[in-house]
Amino acid sequence: MQRNASWTKWWELLRILTARNLKIRYKGSVLGFFWSLLTPALTILMYAVFAHILKFNKGQPHYLQFLVSGIIVWGFTVGSLNDSLFSIAGNANLVKKVYFPRAILPLTTALASGVNFLLTFVPLMLYLALTGTLAWGPGLLWLLPAFAFHLALCAGIACLVGTLNVFFRDTQHIVGIGQLAWFFLTPVFYFPQMQLEAAGFLGAWRGLVFLNPMTGVLALYRRGLMGAAEQPLVPPAFAADVPAWWIGVSCAMCLAVLALGVAALRRGDRSFGDAL
Amino acid sequence: MSDDPATEIRDDEWAIDVAHVTKRFRLQDASRSLKTAAIDLLRRRAPQTFTALDDVSLRVKHGETVGIVGANGAGKSTLLSIIAGTLRATSGTARTRGTVSSLLELGAGFHPDLTGRENVMLYGAIMGIPRETMRRRFDEVVDFAGLEEFIDQPVRFYSSGMYVRLGFSVAVQVDPDVLLVDEVLAVGDADFQRKCLAKMDEFRGRGKSMLLISHDLHTVRRIADRVAYLARGRMLGVGDPLLVSERYMKDSVLEADAALAKHEWGTGEAKFTRAAHLDPATGKEVEGTFECTDDRPAFRLHWHADRRLDDPVVGFSIADTVSGRNVFGSNTQIAGFRIGPIEKGDGSIELRIDASNLQAGEYLLSFSMHSGDHKTNYHRLEHGLQLRVKNRKWFDGLVSLPVQWSK
Numbered sequence: 109m110q111r112n113a114s115w116t117k118w119w120e121l122l123r124i125l126t127a128r129n130l131k132i133r134y135k136g137s138v139l140g141f142f143w144s145l146l147t148p149a150l151t152i153l154m155y156a157v158f159a160h161i162l163k164f165n166k167g168q169p170h171y172l173q174f175l176v177s178g179i180i181v182w183g184f185t186v187g188s189l190n191d192s193l194f195s196i197a198g199n200a201n202l203v204k205k206v207y208f209p210r211a212i213l214p215l216t217t218a219l220a221s222g223v224n225f226l227l228t229f230v231p232l233m234l235y236l237a238l239t240g241t242l243a244w245g246p247g248l249l250w251l252l253p254a255f256a257f258h259l260a261l262c263a264g265i266a267c268l269v270g271t272l273n274v275f276f277r278d279t280q281h282i283v284g285i286g287q288l289a290w291f292f293l294t295p296v297f298y299f300p301q302m303q304l305e306a307a308g309f310l311g312a313w314r315g316l317v318f319l320n321p322m323t324g325v326l327a328l329y330r331r332g333l334m335g336a337a338e339q340p341l342v343p344p345a346f347a348a349d350v351p352a353w354w355i356g357v358s359c360a361m362c363l364a365v366l367a368l369g370v371a372a373l374r375r376g377d378r379s380f381g382d383a384l
Numbered sequence: 385m386s387d388d389p390a391t392e393i394r395d396d397e398w399a400i401d402v403a404h405v406t407k408r409f410r411l412q413d414a415s416r417s418l419k420t421a422a423i424d425l426l427r428r429r430a431p432q433t434f435t436a437l438d439d440v441s442l443r444v445k446h447g448e449t450v451g452i453v454g455a456n457g458a459g460k461s462t463l464l465s466i467i468a469g470t471l472r473a474t475s476g477t478a479r480t481r482g483t484v485s486s487l488l489e490l491g492a493g494f495h496p497d498l499t500g501r502e503n504v505m506l507y508g509a510i511m512g513i514p515r516e517t518m519r520r521r522f523d524e525v526v527d528f529a530g531l532e533e534f535i536d537q538p539v540r541f542y543s544s545g546m547y548v549r550l551g552f553s554v555a556v557q558v559d560p561d562v563l564l565v566d567e568v569l570a571v572g573d574a575d576f577q578r579k580c581l582a583k584m585d586e587f588r589g590r591g592k593s594m595l596l597i598s599h600d601l602h603t604v605r606r607i608a609d610r611v612a613y614l615a616r617g618r619m620l621g622v623g624d625p626l627l628v629s630e631r632y633m634k635d636s637v638l639e640a641d642a643a644l645a646k647h648e649w650g651t652g653e654a655k656f657t658r659a660a661h662l663d664p665a666t667g668k669e670v671e672g673t674f675e676c677t678d679d680r681p682a683f684r685l686h687w688h689a690d691r692r693l694d695d696p697v698v699g700f701s702i703a704d705t706v707s708g709r710n711v712f713g714s715n716t717q718i719a720g721f722r723i724g725p726i727e728k729g730d731g732s733i734e735l736r737i738d739a740s741n742l743q744a745g746e747y748l749l750s751f752s753m754h755s756g757d758h759k760t761n762y763h764r765l766e767h768g769l770q771l772r773v774k775n776r777k778w779f780d781g782l783v784s785l786p787v788q789w790s791k
Binding site for chain 2: 117118120121124125128131132135199201202203204205206207208378379381382
């Protein structure tokens with residue numbers, strides 16, 4: 109193998125491995141990739157039905173739409189996170205037998221989760237459109253940076269977690285409990301202003317909640333899907349302390365995580381062969 | 385035998401250049417955890433290491449085939465993995481020129497859930513071969529592996545033989561400049577082995593370079609231009625296939641001598657007490673390895689019987705130390721020599737073998753004594769004696785058969 113070969117050559121491999129990853133996901137199931145559409149559709153239905161029965165959206169306009177958009181976006185993050193745990197350790201047979209840039213393996217799981225996520229977006233947007241909460245118009249373009257930074261974040265996490273799990277098998281347990289904590293730290297099921305209120309002890313620095321990259325990413329998605337009136341980037345009540353540019357902190361964090369992940373992977377690459 | 389190959393091959397000639405490679409593995413628990421890592425760090429405990437390769441250098445020229453021999457654990461596979469890039473050297477460098485295809489530890493790195501077809505395409509992508517090219521070569525891959533019916537089955541349903549066949553096939557068909565092969569011939573059937581050898585010959589013929597590990601010294605001698613000998617992580621020598629492999633053989637026989645050499649079983653009603661060569665000059669008994677200068681080496685076997693035995697039969701077999709395979713075996717019954725009833729107590733028998741048609745090399749002799757109806761095995765003495773046959777005439781294979789040519 110030419111180790112100095114250009115990266116263009118590895119694109120093909122990345123493509124094939126991503127396709128492989130998606131293929132294996134639904135191998136042997138009758139409905140195949142339709143599950144990617146069916147699962148979120150049924151998830152939305154389930155939330156709608158139980159929200160109706162339990163009336164937990166009482167008094168909050170469009171809470172259900174807010175909630176399911178959060179759930180589906182969060183689904184990409186944890187889906188990619190959990191898949192990437194064994195992206196390297198689970199491919200020992202490949203890693204031990206042929207050389208190729210190891211980054212391809214975690215990137216593949218992030219990409220495959222990303223493709224899957226784009227599919228889940230179809231029923232989500234359909235649902236928002238049917239309930240009249242989808243903000244048609246150029247505002248939808250916010251979804252592009254949202255997905256780009258989200259993907260960068262997931263790729264970074266995948267590299268980091270995939271590498272760590274080769275050397276420390278405790279990683280999977282830490283990730284399991286860590287993602288629950290992260291879930292509660294992210295305004296998935298509660299409103300962003302509640303998060304900022306809770307961060308009141310930070311005073312003028314309460315914008316630091318955007319250090320959680322998912323806070324900003326989620327705000328970008330919701331801004332794109334439901335419009336500025338329903339979902340401004342930053343809750344107007346806190347506009348004085350937290351101007352909209354704080355979203356940039358989350359975006360920067362996404363890139364920082366990506367850089368950290370890549371660095372960890374490069375460091376780990378020296379001894380993957382030994383550890384597997 | 386030249387011990388410093390690096391000086392022989394110029395900088396612009398090599399396809400593989402291994403320079404002073406040392407590889408240490410950390411010995412660690414099966415499951416390493418954050419806890420143990422933290423403890424190690426706190427106690428500043430240096431992790432225990434195992435040196436798999438110790439300052440190994442080797443150059444393989446363009447178009448050259450080099451075989452690597454050595455006992456299990458000598459570092460052969462580690463060396464190949466470092467050249468292939470799947471392991472990193474602790475120190476030193478390993479470089480290759482051109483595309484490298486490797487077949488390490490039986491198999492090309494297939495995914496069990498994917499079909500043979502998908503795995504072939506995946507391997508092609510890993511090797512950086514455009515999809516179109518790979519499609520064109522696909523039929524050849526399948527044809528060579530002989531897997532037409534199974535190519536669309538997930539490889540986890542493959543037998544180990546099928547797995548290796550597909551692995552070798554795809555590794556060769558991607559047409560690399562350098563091919564690294566680890567023990568591919570050990571698994572395939574005879575037919576596939578022949579195909580592999582033919583393919584490797586063709587590969588050599590096209591001026592490609594090859595580095596292969598094999599325990600089958602006959603194959604190594606046949607296919608390699610030079611042979612490298614690794615023992616306990618050190619490169620003991622690189623050079624002429626015959627000389628180097630012979631040296632390895634000699635060493636391994638000496639080791640085998642100490643370790644596995646003799647074992648025995650049987651009812652013990654009669655037991656061999658001593659097996660010895662007879663010195664051709666003096667007729668005296670000699671124990672240990674015997675160098676056969678005479679074409680008809682003689683042996684004397686002593687036994688002790690616990691009771692009278694009516695019709696004992698004494699047999700022997702000669703095994704090739706390289707392959708472990710029996711070359712020849714016979715007994716007194718087959719030869720029509722009746723020992724007759726033996727009384728309780730000691731006795732002996734002499735045996736003379738015409739070894740003039742035996743290939744030069746090391747052999748192990750085993751002896752047995754059993755009842756005339758073959759129902760009771762009194763004693764079997766495995767590898768009781770060693771015989772070293774000196775090179776006298778040149779032929780290929782283990783035995784020289786009478787040949788007549790005509791026109």
